[in-house]
Amino acid sequence: MPESEIIREIEVFDATPRVVSLERRANRLKQLLLHAKEHSPYLSKLYRDIDPENFTLNELPVQERAILEQNFEEWVTDPAIRKDDAKAFLSNPENMATPFMGKYSLVTTSGTSDAPLIVVRDKLHQEVHQAFRLKRLLGRIPPELFRPDCNRIAIILLKNAPSANYISYVKLKRLFPEKSENILGLSTIEPIPELVRKLNEFQPATLCGYSSLLGVLALEQIHGRLQIAPSLILSSAEQLTEATIAALRNAFENCTVLNDYCAAEGGEIAMTCPCGKLHVNEDWIILEPVDEEDRPVCPMEISDSVLVTDLSNFVQPIIRYRLDDRVQPMSKPCRCGSKRQLITVHGRESDVVIFENILLPSIVFTTLMNDMPGVLSYQFAQTQRNRLEFRAVYPxxxxxxxxxxxxxxxxxxxxxxxxxxxxxFVASDTLPKSSARGGKLKSVTSEIWQNFAEEEE
Ligand SMILES: [Zn+2]
Known part of the structure; x- marks a missing residue:
């Protein structure tokens, strides 16, 4: 579909009564299910009892990443896709931002303790999600803020990992080779003082990054160590929490803060509207905030995880796929007038550790682990004020x-x-511990409050 047509469809979706639009979406789900049943050996088995002409969404089993990862080649609908080829392709940095097999884009998940999952995206996905970015996220932003021939752009990246941020960075560099000096790539594992020094020197107009690090940078600005005046801050990949948004607004005056709630597996799930609230891109995305038993949560209740369905990717169907994000469906309509599902994304508890009043976001540790193969699962746990424990399952x-x-x-x-x-920093014999709530394993966790409470008892 040409870009203009998809953008027009998005406009029509927004202008149509929601119930009619959701019927359209249900039809898209049916098409995806038919395709999956026919072309994905894994899903065909899983959905053998599902009648595509007569089913409800909650009849479809929930998909867990670890299981799908093991069944990668039977999951994808193009039998020519081999996992080893995809891995080899991704391992060559020269291939970053070039199509895989001449037509697909490849990304991997990052920032969790499991093995990274490779996600193959087809042309429709790329077009639809690009249209979301252009129309719904950046539609109101002066385009020159993304032009390195007009402004300086700093991007915080997971270096050497094919994350969406890194791919945007490489693409931008290729588009403006003569303006390379106006694009600064910063690594998530650089020490905070180093990030601050480089940003002070560079003075970006646009700053793109991960929520947890942006939160730290907001504090650095409030404390006066960071002194920059960006016009735009764009947070992607990790969830930008209300607390971080407030800190960013407080730290940076006259700066637009945009939040792109996205995931390697689902693409552009939700984006900020003019009121600064998150609306789901529900024309092509189904987002189900669920409790521990995978039942839908009530409005205003905070979910235990979310199930995402991406109706635009036919090559690796993402259907009711679990993301470990805590999402709150909002009950009141948004002032912006959009009827699309309104959500607040909450950070997971303790996704930062604090030592000597210095806050370290989890991504600092998870990025490091992406470069260090050798463990099956791991956990960094702060067990005392000045003690960080490493727990792992070793092959x-x-x-x-x-x-x-x-x-x-x-x-x-x-x-x-x-x-x-x-x-x-100590090696522990303890195995990684799952959280009491929901039983999920956190890669980085702080247990000092819990231990403190135990000491008090
Ligand atoms: Zn809104």
């Missing part, structure tokens, strides 16, 4: 001592670089 072939020594060197470097000089 037999991993030399634990060598692995921990290499990790220790890198973690110590991060801690020292951020000014946390008295933190003890």
């Amino acid at each position: 037999d072939e991993t030399d634990r001592t060598a692995f921990f020594n290499a990790l220790n060197e890198r973690v110590s470097h991060i801690l020292r670089g951020n000014g946390c000089t008295h933190v003890q």
Whole structure:
């Protein structure tokens, strides 16, 4: 479909009564299900009892990432896609932002303790989600804020990982080779003082990054160490919490803060409207906030996880796929007038650790682990004010001592670089612990309040 046609469809969706638009969406779901049943060996088995002409969404089983990952080649609907080819393609940085097999885009998930999942996106997905960005997210933003020939743009990236931010960065560099000096790529694992120094020197008009790091930068600006005056801050990938939005608004005057709630698996799920609220792109996305038993939560109730369905990607169907985000469906309509589903995304508890009054976001540690294969699952746990524990499940072939020594060197470097000089980093015999609520494993967790409460009792 040409871009103009998709944009027109988006406009029509917004102008049509919601109930009519949702019928349209139900039809899209049916098309996707038919395609999945016919072309994905894995889903065909899973949906063998589902009648595509007569089914409801909640009859479809919930999809868990770890299981899908193991069945990757039977899950995709193009039998020519091999996991090894995709991995080899992704491992070559030259391929970043070039199509895989001449037509697909490849991204991987990041920032969690499981093995990264490769996500293949087809042309329709790329067109639809690009149209969402242009129309709903950036439609009201002066385009020159994304032009390095007019403005300076700083992007915080997961270096050497094919995340959406990194791909945008590479694409931008290729589009404006002669203005490369106006595009600054910063790594998520750089120590905060280093990020602050580079940003002060660069003075970006546009700053793109991850919510947890943007929150830290807001505090740096409030404390006067960071002194920049961006016109636009764009947060993507991680959820931007209300607290972070408030901190950013407080720290940066006359700056538009945009929130793009997206995931490698679902694409552009929801975006901020002119009121700064998040609306789901429900023409092509179905988002179900659910409780621990996978029942839909009531309005205003905070979900335990969300199930996402992306109606635009036929090559690797994402249908009722679980994302570990806590989402609150809002009950009142938004002042902007949009009828699309309104949500608030809540950060997961303790997704930061704080040592010596210095806040370190989880992404600092999860990025590091993406570069260090050798464990099956892991957890960084702050167990005391100045103690960080590493828990892991090691396969037999991993030399634990060598692995921990290499990790220790890198973690110590991060801690020292951020000014946390008295933190003890220790290898623990404890296995990674799942949270009491929902039983999910957090890659980075702080247990000091819990321990503190135990001490009090
Ligand atoms: Zn709104």
